[in-house]
Amino acid sequence: MMKIRKMVTLWVLATLLYVTVSPPAMAQNTERDGTDATFPFGGFVSYMMPCTCSAPIQWFFMTPLLLGDAPIVGPLSFNPLKVLPFNGLFSGFNAMPGNWLLGRYMPGMQTCQIYAGTACIILPVLGDITAIGTSEKK
């Protein structure tokens, strides 16, 4: 009896949290018609900067950043509250400078804003990380 009660309570709380949180998150991560709009990436984080106006998002500069055949360099944004290592595919979660990352990103998202003394400005990125793993264990 207690078990069922706990299960029902947990289910209700989980649903409450999911439904409340999911509309904006879904709008950013996937298309409503079910098509995944994310792409794979790999790369080395050489520099990290907090997006002070859009905390807790971080700005990762990747050297190199591997999106296709040729290595490039460039920044991605990363929200540790939104990107969680739930999936075993993306294990060894430790997104910090000095580590190699493997994951998926959504191109075009501009979520990083930094404070520039009197105003908040968008710091352009190549995309927003939606799933992540690293070569290092925590």
Add this chain to the structure above:
Amino acid sequence: MLYFKHLTMKKFFLKNSVRGAFFVAAFLFVFAMSGQAQVAMENSGTIFIKNLTLGSDNSDVATLKQVLNSNPLTSVQKSGLVEEKSTYFGPDTRRAVIKFQELYKETVLYPSGLTKGTGFVGPSTRAKLNELAKNLNLQQNFAVSDPVVSNTTESDSLIARLRALLGVGARVQVNMAENYQVSPQGTLVLAGSGFLPNQNTVHIDGKYLVSNVGSLTGTSLKVNLPKEISLGKHSVWVTNSNGSSRNPATEIYFVVTENPASNPVITSVSPDFAAQDEEIIIKGRSFTPSGNNLYTTLGNVTNISSSGGDTLRVNLSSFPVMAALASNPELKGTRYNVAMYVQNENGVSLKPFMFTIQIK
């Protein structure tokens, strides 16, 4: 076993009718809220609120085609025997989207480090489409008098409170005063997000309140300054049913002055494809003799002097990211699109200036 479980559940809900009622109420509340949240999003001043790609089939695609077909350079050209239905995003639409992205590459592609169109309608493409749709009068939801908009206030407030509690979702934010220096009794233009069509309250220093300020786009507010405001620097924030934009760590400021200067602007950066240890020359307007700060995707460099107010000189090696780029031999020959803003006592440049460097 199933029957037993069923009985147990039934007993549970009978014995706990109050809790059962609470659960049902909670579900109804949550579902109502998620629906209202969608209404609020759709009324926030944008038509294209979701990404579109090959295979999408919905009414947004029809609107997308309307915008694309409004310009002969981006119109959807039929290539196959079968014509795409109006709500379907097929190969013809994708080709038109690529043309659109390349036509507006400065705002759609370059900020994302892209030079060629992808055919994927993501956030930057949607932003440009929304801007054009607004000019084409395709935005039925922009009107202040829209009855749906005026009905969302109470539920918005509940959503805002819950989301603020959880730290997620739509919220009001002020990014900058677009005219950083403004004359007394002038009009201050605030850029941000989450502004409502009406019932925004602008707070100045916590001393002055300007109520019921409207926003047609949800991203811009025009405020007539109170007559009694003093000369000097003031902080500003906005409250509405989406919450408060105030963050003490990132206060937004403007200056009231008799002789307002315009915000700094970068007009060129030379040379093209500068190397990691080269000096770059930044040309522009409204630079100050000292105290010019550069905010870039190479990191930030502060307190640069300007000769004549139109030139800044800085060596690329001064930027924090350059060391990591220069030390990696695998990156030789790599080009990187840099975005740069300049900030000084005249304000901050409204848009990033894009230029390209090359690792040698």
